């Protein structure tokens with residue numbers, strides 16, 4: 001007697017049957033490419049811990065966006081690195097700021113390409129925290145929320161298609177929604193970094209963006225990696241406040257939460273395959289310890305399998321290229 005698994009064995013060797021029963025599929029249009037736009041860079045500046053990723057001057061951001069569009073990627077996610085930082089992070093909501101100019105330039109040239117913007121203050125503050133500080137150096141929630149909302153509106157005004165707050169303050173989604181609505185951007189959706197954990201995996205990003213906290217850490221506002229149910233609660237709160245999409249970040253060690261958030265809501269779920277996760281794969285591949293293409297495809301597929309509709313990854317361009325080669 002043949003067991004059900006044995007019966008399928010011969011056919012599984014055929015690509016046609018593998019295709020027929022495949023549950024998840026890697027697709028370029030579900031991948032989002034993060035880009036770092038720098039106000040001071042004059043040429044592409046390599047980021048040591050992220051081989052293949054660079055801080056880009058404005059013209060080069062447009063070149064990258066053009067490539068992302070040509071590869072059929074779903075969107076780009078913009079991060080700004082301003083020339084001047086201050087205590088409040090005021091360059092974040094400057095209508096002439098580095099991200100605002102990049103958004104406008106990309107939308108002018110590539111109107112079809114979706115532009116998502118990271119909305120946070122950490123790249124803009126001298127102390128590197130995600131908000132404004134009160135007494136004793138503690139981030140003040142409400143004062144920060146007000147500035148985050150102002151920043152989101154400024155991005156929308158510049159032409160951002162989707163705004164993505166990553167600061168993790170309480171009530172920011174509601175505040176951003178209200179501000180966008182009253183300023184005439186009722187149709188700009190919010191992708192909330194909802195389940196965002198305190199993580200060692202952000203190390204290379206902070207080098208890239210120059211956003212390491214000058215003192216202390218982000219434990220006051222980011223989630224404890226030990227707490228899964230709290231992450232789901234945060235996601236549900238963001239949904240209730242008006243988020244249109246929810247994000248889990250980092251991705252690889254948080255597959256359980258991608259699944260849990262997916263099951264807890266009917267909103268699209270994004271997973272952010274962060275800088276440290278990228279760095280590990282690149283380092284191991286460079287040493288010849290793993291096959292880069294196979295490893296990346298397995299990782300990205302697994303995030304979709306866990307429940308992510310959208311995957312944000314520094315591997316996005318490579319993955320899209322490999323997908324087009326194999327089809």
Ligand code: PBG
Nearest residue numbers: 120122166201202205274275276
């Ligand atoms: C800003 C922000 C961070 C990342 C995305 N948005 C850094 C942080 O929270 O310290 C990390 C992305 C990555 O590591 O790739 N708050």
